[in-house]
Structure formats: structure tokens, C-alpha cells
Amino acid sequence: MTWQPSARYPDPAIRVLDPSFRAYHIVLSAVERLYTGTRWGEGPVWFGDQRCLLWSDIPNNRILRWDEETGAVSHFRKPSRQANGHTRDREGRLISAEHGGRCISRTEHDGSITELATHFRGKRLNSPNDVVVKTDGSIWFTDPPFGIAGYYEGDKAEAELPGNVYRIDGQSGEVTLVAEGIPGPNGLAFSPDESKLYIVASRAEPREFLVCDVRGATLSAPRVFIRCAPGETPDGFRVDIDGNLWCGWGMGTDEWDGVRVFNKAGAAIGHISLPERCANVAFGGRHRNRLFMAAAQGLYAVYTHAQGCPYPGPR
Secondary structure: OOOOOOOOOOOOOEEEOOHHHHHOOOOOOOOEEEEEOOOOEEEEEEEOOOOEEEEEEOOOOEEEEEEOOOOOEEEEEOOOOOEEEEEEOOOOOEEEEEOOOOEEEEEOOOOOEEEEEOEEOOEEOOOOOOEEEOOOOOEEEEEOOHHHOOOOOOOOOOOOOOOEEEEEOOOOOOEEEEEOOOOOEEEEEEOOOOOEEEEEEOOOOOOEEEEEEEEOOEEOOOEEEEEOOOOOEEEEEEEEOOOOEEEEEEOOOOOOOEEEEEOOOOOEEEEEEOOOOEEEEEEEOOOOOEEEEEEOOEEEEEEOOOOEOOOOOOO
16 A cells, blocks of 8 residues: 655644644654554554553454554454454553454453453353443443344444343343444444433434433433534544544545544534545553554554543553
């Protein structure tokens, strides 16, 4: 894939759609490509205590590791059971949504893997897609059937459950249903104060961001937060400390593939163009102000004046 970083500042790939975005745009910063060679990159997660980023290459059945000090990329885990989204729990352990394993798993400090959720009411989960951890230790995840639709991102199988959103209790491990009837539940993230949960409905026509009020261990009925224009395709996203949503974005065009930024009122304020569709993002670096963007074939990064919401455990 032909791509060159901008030779001048400001980088024309970073576009201001509303004047408020200028507060987050570092004019003397350009988009960097850190790696190319995935088939479908997904689920980046930052490990500040190890100064590295992990992200998934689902069709190649591996989790990759990018080292901040050297820039080297290595295999963290292969096979990965087609892991997709990742986060960290309150003890700093890796929490993964697995297509191939059809589960939510936890990588223990000794490297062993614990399956936290595989079934709901006796029925097999479909292919958990994305996952977040709340500060109370509970784990929330989406479960669309994307990974069992064929043999490219998992193993083909019949869905036993509709696409839902679930919660795993941080103490008992009980799995409960928190949102149902969402067409293609995909990326999800809490607002900075955890009073709201945003969910991408990636099979709605047109695509939508939904929002629910968090009521302890339950959610209010979902309501539309952002209705996308026809053809716009949101995926995974993260929220910064000011409540802005930084979302992997794709329309199949050079103009709009990349990352779209929305403010907490749901208005688009900025866009970071990439030469390919972006699937998911994560904030990292010492100050959580470096945005890592996992795209189809490459991993990209850019420094910003935004700070991502911290993970609930060690960083």
C-alpha cells in the first residue's frame, strides 16, 4: 500500500470540522504508520507498565505487540483464537473478546488463559466483538454473529443467541443480559463518569450510535445518540476525558476512511484521514494523549491534546 507521512505541518490528513476540535489538534504532529501487514487489524489496547500496544489481526489468528522503545513488532500470541477487541481489568490483566473461542477471556499474570463467559442461559455465545471494564470490576461486552458467519474471522456456525450486550459481574462472575434487539452490536464505551454506555449498532440502516443510562448493573432502553449518513460505517471507538468519541471509520473512500471525532453532544468535530478503513482505536503513551489506530492492514498513531479515559487498573 502506497503511503507517505506528511512532510509538512499541519498534516492535511487531520481535518477540523468544527472550531472546537482545534483544542485537541497538535499542529506540529503528523499521522505516523507504525506497521503494515495485517489482514484485518482490530482491538488495540495500551500497556503503559510495559510501554507497548497489543492489537489483533483476526484473520491471521494472532495478537501482535508493538514496542514503544524500539518500534519492533512481534507476536504476543499465535494462535489467538481469533481474538478481536481487548481491554484491561482492575489488576492490569488482558481481557479479550474471542471470535474463535466464542468467549470473553482473561490472560492471567502467569500467561494462562481463563474463560470468563462462554454461554448465556445454556446457549453458546456467538462471537464476542468488543469489551470494556467498569471501575467496579464488571466486564461489559457485545456479541454479534460476525465471527461465525464464515471461516475468515472464526468458525462457521449457527447462532444460538441474538446479538446482545452482556455484563459479567466482577465478584460472582454471573453473566447477565443488559441490552437486546440491537442490530449488530459492535464497539462500546462508557462516558468518563460511567453514567452512560455508548454502543455502535453496526447493522442498522443507516448505522447508529446508541446510548443507554447506566443504572448499577442494568441499562436503560437504548436511544439513538448519532444517526450516521448512508454509507458511513462506524466501528470501535474510545472516549476521552472531555467526553468526545474517537471512532474507527470507513466509507470505502480516500476522503473519509480513518477516524471520526464526535463531541459529547453527538456533533462531528474532527476527522483523521487514513489510506484505509480504521476498525478501532486506543489512547496510550505516557500521558494517554497518543491515539493508536488499528486499520485494515496497518497500525497508525498521532499525538493529540486529548487524553483518553484511563483503564480502571494499573497503567
